[in-house]
Amino acid sequence: MVKSPRAKGPRTVTRATINDVAREANVAIKTVSRVLNNEANVRPATRERVLHAIKALNYSPNLAARGLAGSKSFLIGLLYDNPSPHYMNGVQIGALARCRAEGFHLLVEVCTPETKNVTQQILTMIAQTRVDGVILTPPVSDNEAVLEALRRDGMPYVAIAPPKLSDVPLCVHMDDLRAAYDMTTYLLKLGHRRIGFIKGHPQHGAASLRYNGYREALSDHGIKFERTLVKQGYFSFESGVDCANAILQGSALPTAIFAANDDMAAGAMAVAHQRGLSIPGDLSIAGFDDTPVASLTWPGLTTIRQPIVEMAAGAADLLLATIKERHHAGTPAVALARRFQHEIVLRASTAVPRT
Amino acid sequence: MVKSPRAKGPRTVTRATINDVAREANVAIKTVSRVLNNEANVRPATRERVLHAIKALNYSPNLAARGLAGSKSFLIGLLYDNPSPHYMNGVQIGALARCRAEGFHLLVEVCTPETKNVTQQILTMIAQTRVDGVILTPPVSDNEAVLEALRRDGMPYVAIAPPKLSDVPLCVHMDDLRAAYDMTTYLLKLGHRRIGFIKGHPQHGAASLRYNGYREALSDHGIKFERTLVKQGYFSFESGVDCANAILQGSALPTAIFAANDDMAAGAMAVAHQRGLSIPGDLSIAGFDDTPVASLTWPGLTTIRQPIVEMAAGAADLLLATIKERHHAGTPAVALARRFQHEIVLRASTAVPRT
DNA sequence: CCAATGTGTGACAGCGTTGTCAACAAACAG
DNA sequence: CTGTTTGTTGACAACGCTGTCACACATTGG
Numbered sequence: 001m002v003k004s005p006r007a008k009g010p011r012t013v014t015r016a017t018i019n020d021v022a023r024e025a026n027v028a029i030k031t032v033s034r035v036l037n038n039e040a041n042v043r044p045a046t047r048e049r050v051l052h053a054i055k056a057l058n059y060s061p062n063l064a065a066r067g068l069a070g071s072k073s074f075l076i077g078l079l080y081d082n083p084s085p086h087y088m089n090g091v092q093i094g095a096l097a098r099c100r101a102e103g104f105h106l107l108v109e110v111c112t113p114e115t116k117n118v119t120q121q122i123l124t125m126i127a128q129t130r131v132d133g134v135i136l137t138p139p140v141s142d143n144e145a146v147l148e149a150l151r152r153d154g155m156p157y158v159a160i161a162p163p164k165l166s167d168v169p170l171c172v173h174m175d176d177l178r179a180a181y182d183m184t185t186y187l188l189k190l191g192h193r194r195i196g197f198i199k200g201h202p203q204h205g206a207a208s209l210r211y212n213g214y215r216e217a218l219s220d221h222g223i224k225f226e227r228t229l230v231k232q233g234y235f236s237f238e239s240g241v242d243c244a245n246a247i248l249q250g251s252a253l254p255t256a257i258f259a260a261n262d263d264m265a266a267g268a269m270a271v272a273h274q275r276g277l278s279i280p281g282d283l284s285i286a287g288f289d290d291t292p293v294a295s296l297t298w299p300g301l302t303t304i305r306q307p308i309v310e311m312a313a314g315a316a317d318l319l320l321a322t323i324k325e326r327h328h329a330g331t332p333a334v335a336l337a338r339r340f341q342h343e344i345v346l347r348a349s350t351a352v353p354r355t
Numbered sequence: 356m357v358k359s360p361r362a363k364g365p366r367t368v369t370r371a372t373i374n375d376v377a378r379e380a381n382v383a384i385k386t387v388s389r390v391l392n393n394e395a396n397v398r399p400a401t402r403e404r405v406l407h408a409i410k411a412l413n414y415s416p417n418l419a420a421r422g423l424a425g426s427k428s429f430l431i432g433l434l435y436d437n438p439s440p441h442y443m444n445g446v447q448i449g450a451l452a453r454c455r456a457e458g459f460h461l462l463v464e465v466c467t468p469e470t471k472n473v474t475q476q477i478l479t480m481i482a483q484t485r486v487d488g489v490i491l492t493p494p495v496s497d498n499e500a501v502l503e504a505l506r507r508d509g510m511p512y513v514a515i516a517p518p519k520l521s522d523v524p525l526c527v528h529m530d531d532l533r534a535a536y537d538m539t540t541y542l543l544k545l546g547h548r549r550i551g552f553i554k555g556h557p558q559h560g561a562a563s564l565r566y567n568g569y570r571e572a573l574s575d576h577g578i579k580f581e582r583t584l585v586k587q588g589y590f591s592f593e594s595g596v597d598c599a600n601a602i603l604q605g606s607a608l609p610t611a612i613f614a615a616n617d618d619m620a621a622g623a624m625a626v627a628h629q630r631g632l633s634i635p636g637d638l639s640i641a642g643f644d645d646t647p648v649a650s651l652t653w654p655g656l657t658t659i660r661q662p663i664v665e666m667a668a669g670a671a672d673l674l675l676a677t678i679k680e681r682h683h684a685g686t687p688a689v690a691l692a693r694r695f696q697h698e699i700v701l702r703a704s705t706a707v708p709r710t
Numbered sequence: 711c712c713a714a715t716g717t718g719t720g721a722c723a724g725c726g727t728t729g730t731c732a733a734c735a736a737a738c739a740g
Numbered sequence: 741c742t743g744t745t746t747g748t749t750g751a752c753a754a755c756g757c758t759g760t761c762a763c764a765c766a767t768t769g770g
Contacts, residue, residue, distance in 0.1 A: 015482055017726060041747055049638040061484040062427060065726035067419035068755045075485075085647070090441030096465050105484060108461050110451050127370055129460060183728060237651045263651060270653025273628060274685060292440070293651050296592045298625025349765040372756060383720040388758060420756035423725045505734055716767070722760090729754080736748070 008105045014055035020233065025053035036061055041237065063105070067130055068103040071328060074104050076319065077125065079146075081111040089309060091137055094312025102320050107131060111140050119149045126155055133319045135312070141168075142205070156326065158319040160311060163205035169335045170322060172315045176206045179304045179342040180213025183286055186344060188221050190352050192256040192284065196229040198232060198243040200260035202236070205301045210260045210288060229254050233264045240267020248275065255284060255353035262287035262303055263331060269297055269349070280351035290345050302349030307340045314338050371412035380408035393418055418460070420487055426578060427682060429459050431674065432440045432480065432489040435502075436466040442648045442663060446492055449667025453645050457675050462486060466495050474504045482509055488512060489665070496523070497560065511681065513674040518560035525677060526688045526709045527670045531561045534659045534697040535568025538613060538641055541699060543576050545707050547611040547639065551584040553598040553623065557588070557613035563614045565643060573588065588619045597620020603630060603664030609709035610639065617642035617658055624652055624704070635706035645700050666695045 008148055018036075022029040027050060035050040036336060042050075067073035076099050082088045092106070094295040099106050109125055116148050118152075120139075126134075133156040141159035147167060150157045165171060187195050192213045197214045200207025211230075218225050228250050231243035238258055244267060245256060258267035265287030269279060277283045279299055287303035294301040317334055373391075377384040382405060389397050390405040391415075397405075408414075422428035431454050437443045441485055447463070454461050464480055475493075486510040495501060496514035502522060507513045515523040542550050552569045555562030566585075573580050573669045583605050586598035599622060602612060602683060614620035620642030622632060632638045633653055642649055642658035649656040673691055 019726080030729095031726080031748085031754095037728085041749090042769060043748065046748080060479050062423070062485065063483050064419040064422035065755090066483060066728075068417070068423050068757085069726075069728040070755085071728090073419060085440040085444030090444060092463065093465065096463065100464075105480075106449065106463050107453075108447065108463055110448065124415050125460075130417065130419060171712055266651040266653075271652055285368050292647050296621040296648050297652075298621075299626055354748090374756080384757080385722095385759095386718085389719090392758085396716095398718065401718080417756055421726090421758075422757075423727085425725085426758090445715060547763040713770090714768080716766080718763105718764100720761105720763085721768075723764105724759085725755105725757085727747100727755085730752090731750105732752105733750080734748085736741100736745105740741100740743085 008027030013063075018061065020057055021050065021053045021059050024057060025050045033133065035122075050329045067077070072323070073130040073132050075107050075129055075131040076104050076316070077129065077131040078106055078108045078137070079111055079122065079134055079140045080108065080136055080137045081140050084291070086289075088137070091135075091312040094309035094314075095135055097309075098316035098320065100311045104132070104320065105327065108239075112147075119145045120142065122146060123149055123153065126153065131155075132323050134302035135315055135319060136160065136162075137345040138162070141171075156319060158315045158322075158324045160315050161206065161326070165337045167287045170315075170318045170336045171336075172311045172318065172340060174306050174340050175343055176209035177213040178342075179217070179306075180210040180258075180260075180288070181217045182213075182342070183288070183304055183344060184214045184217035185221070186258045187258065187284065187286065188217065190224065190256075190284070190350065191300030192250065192254075192353050193223060194226070194254040194256075195223075196231075196244075196254040196257040198231055198233040198240060198247075198257065198259040198264045200233060200264075201235045202232065207235075207260055214258060223352060226286065233260065235261050235263060237267045237270075239262045241271055242267075244271035253283075256286065256350065257281075257283065258286045258288075260288055262289045262301060265301055265349075266293055266311040269301070278340055279349050281354055284350040284353065286350055294347065297349070299349050302347045302350040303345050305343045305345050307342070311340045313338065364583055366437075371388050371414040371415065373414070375412055376405065376414050379412060380405045380438070390436065392658055402464075408413045414631045420549055427678075428485040428487050429483035430462050430484055430486040431630065432484065432486040433461055433463045433492070434466055434495045435492045435494055436465065436495050439646070441644075445663030446667040448666045449669075449672045450490055450491065452664075453668045453671035453675065459487070459675065469498055475502060477484045478504055478508065481508065484699070487678050490674060491515065491517075493517070494559075495560075496526075506508075509675060511677045513670045513677075514559065515670050516598035520692045522703060525670075525673045526691075527666045527693045527695060529661050529666065529675065529695050529697055531564035531675040532571070533689065534661075535565040535615075535643070535682065536572045537568075537612075537697070538571045538643070538659055538699060540576070542613065542639065542641065543578065543609050543707065545611075545639070545705065547609075547708050548578060549581070549584060549607065549609040550613075551558040551577075551586075551599075551602040551609040553595060553602075553612065553619045555584070555588060555589040555613040556620075557587065562590075562615055569613060589617050592622045592625075594625055595619030597622075599623035599626035603627075603632075608638075610637075610704065611641065613641045613643075615643055617646045617656060620656055620658065620704075621648055624656070635702050636709055638685075639705040639708065641705055649700070649702065652683045654704050657702045657705040658700050660698045660700050662695045662697070667694050669695065 018029050018032050021032045089167040096106050136159045138161050159168045161173045162168050162171050199211050221274050233239040233243045257268050268285050272283050287301045290303045290305035294303045373384050376387045390402050427557050474603050491514045493516050496517040514523040516528045517523050517526050540652050554566050587599050588594040588598045623640050627638050642656045645658045645660035649658045
């Protein structure tokens with residue numbers, strides 16, 4: 001391992017190259033490469049020798065060179081434009097775990113909505129970095145133009161919670177309708193008969209699914225739907241406050257309010273406190289998402305947990321599998337959608353209604 | 356632009372290379388390279404011609420090739436191990452903005468604390484990806500072994516909020532002591548004389564600074580410090596609940612409680628609600644960090660905003676400047692610490708005490 | 711007017727890896 | 741025992757770019 005004559009700057013250590021390993025193990029560099037890539041047809045003894053040399057020299061392959069020579073860059077792009085830190089954090093944790101396990105690295109890129117040409121921006125990123133695949137989070141996963149561009153480019157991608165499953169070859173998602181249905185059913189089983197609902201942002205696909213879940217549950221249990229118990233919110237705390245105030249202004253009060261996300265549920269809670277309604281004694285409140293705020297309210301908020309981390313990990317799995325398969329055979333994988341199970345998290349904000 | 360004979364897989368588009376651009380502009384590839392890297396000694400007319408060809412072919416340089424040939428990878432590593440989504444999100448947004456602006460990409464890596472050898476893990480990452488520099492967030496920025504390894508390796512790095520400024524060549528930070536001092540002073544100015552304090556996690560460097568700020572402010576305003584008004588918390592909601600209960604159990608109640616972070620302040624709020632104390636009428640409550648929860652409580656929480664995004668952007672700036680300079684001259688930059696200004700965010704949880 | 715010094719440009723050799731293909735040994739079928 | 745397949749290895753040429761150096765052509769000072 002000789003210091004390269006082109007070395008520059010104050011780097012203090014020299015790194016072993018595949019050449020050094022080959023020399024150490026007394027094989028050709030190609031053989032080292034084979035071991036590195038887990039290719040077949042290397043005698044176990046030889047493989048062992050190479051592995052030993054690798055460890056001895058503390059060698060790790062140069063990604064740039066691998067990317068240049070081969071076709072894989074061992075880079076996965078994570079495209080995001082999500083206002084919710086909690087959501088993105090979960091996605092990153094999940095995706096990162098799988099990528100690392102498979103020897104891939106995660107490149108994150110924000111797609112600011114104000115950017116004129118998100119599509120071009122993404123394509124440029126791909127051209128530069130030669131990522132092996134990309135993970136799309138909502139609302140980027142909703143962007144038709146982006147999806148089309150990726151398809152055109154032949155870039156493997158997986159969408160997290162896309163609005164229409166049929167649009168994408170690979171995706172992971174959760175059954176928002178079913179989750180809302182379950183939560184509503186849970187409230188009904190507790191004995192609630194008048195359940196208010198605060199709708200989510202009208203442009204958010206999942207929001208209407210949640211509302212539909214609520215309606216279906218009511219109808220399936222023979223409860224008459226009451227228009228006055230439903231208000232249009234926008235996923236914000238403030239809209240939750242407004243809606244809760246509107247709902248609680250009526251003459252026939254509900255005994256429970258189900259909000260389409262936790263922030264709005266927190267707003268409803270604030271209103272209840274303000275009006276002197278005890279939770280859950282006078283009013284049960286349920287949220288959706290299990291964001292950190294759900295455990296920081298008093299009382300703790302009953303809500304629905306989306307398995308974000310697991311979903312992201314699943315997304316990464318799907319993507320990595322496709323990348324490997326493609327590299328192996330060149331055949332595109334069939335469309336695959338993996339559904340993840342939600343979970344009702346029971347905290348102290350819901351209970352049997354006072355009669 | 357001929358399709359490479361080594362092309363493989365279902366890629367549907369071929370990308371222009373520097374060769375294509377050179378041919379198009381009728382210059383040598385080296386000249387294109389010069390234009391790409393903004394080198395001197397290219398006649399304006401030639402530069403223009405090259406730029407035109409680049410645009411015409413929609414060319415963007417291959418990072419892997421650049422990294423392999425030159426010494427820069429145009430990759431910045433973001434090392435993190437932060438339990439707070441809000442914090443990490445801010446850091447990423449800030450860092451990403453600057454990196455993109457300078458043509459760099461962001462590679463994120465988690466350092467799970469349970470991992471046996473964080474240092475080795477980081478070094479391997481560096482060896483593989485050849486990042487040009489790394490950004491360290493707390494608590495990784497506290498890890499002596501990691502810092503030492505990076506120094507040894509000659510890898511430029513910048514630390515966000517390191518415990519000791521002198522330890523690192525490059526860092527950004529905020530004056531936690533001063534911030535707590537200011538908040539305490541604000542409460543004193545409102546007329547509060549008995550102010551409770553909930554301390555942060557004893558192992559967190561910033562936590563003790565915040566406590567010191569509280570003490571200094573009291574002492575500077577001639578207020579006697581009372582041991583019973585201070586409790587040891589752990590940054591969690593639950594510890595906030597416990598501490599607030601303990602503080603409010605005494606005979607002489609405080610008129611305000613200042614918690615070392617927002618989660619604990621939320622806990623204190625819950626306790627106040629539970630005890631029937633009105634906020635801010637009977638009890639003012641202040642937090643620290645301005646996490647999303649501060650706007651989701653009722654009433655809104657008065658707290659201190661750390662300019663996370665700006666700090667991260669500043670960190671990226673510092674790092675990128677160093678990288679460029681180093682590449683230019685090979686001389687290491689002098690140690691640089693940039694301090695950022697905090698800001699008191701006034702919401703509804705604090706007011707003049709009832710007499 | 712000549713040497714000495716810039717400028718602008720290009721030829722060419724790497725950078726550290728993988729793909730291709732050939733060489734050879736061992737195992738197998740006829 | 742021969743011809744063929746299968747398994748194992750290596751030589752060598754890419755991959756797309758940058759560093760080095762050389763060269764042609766101004767420009768300058770004596």
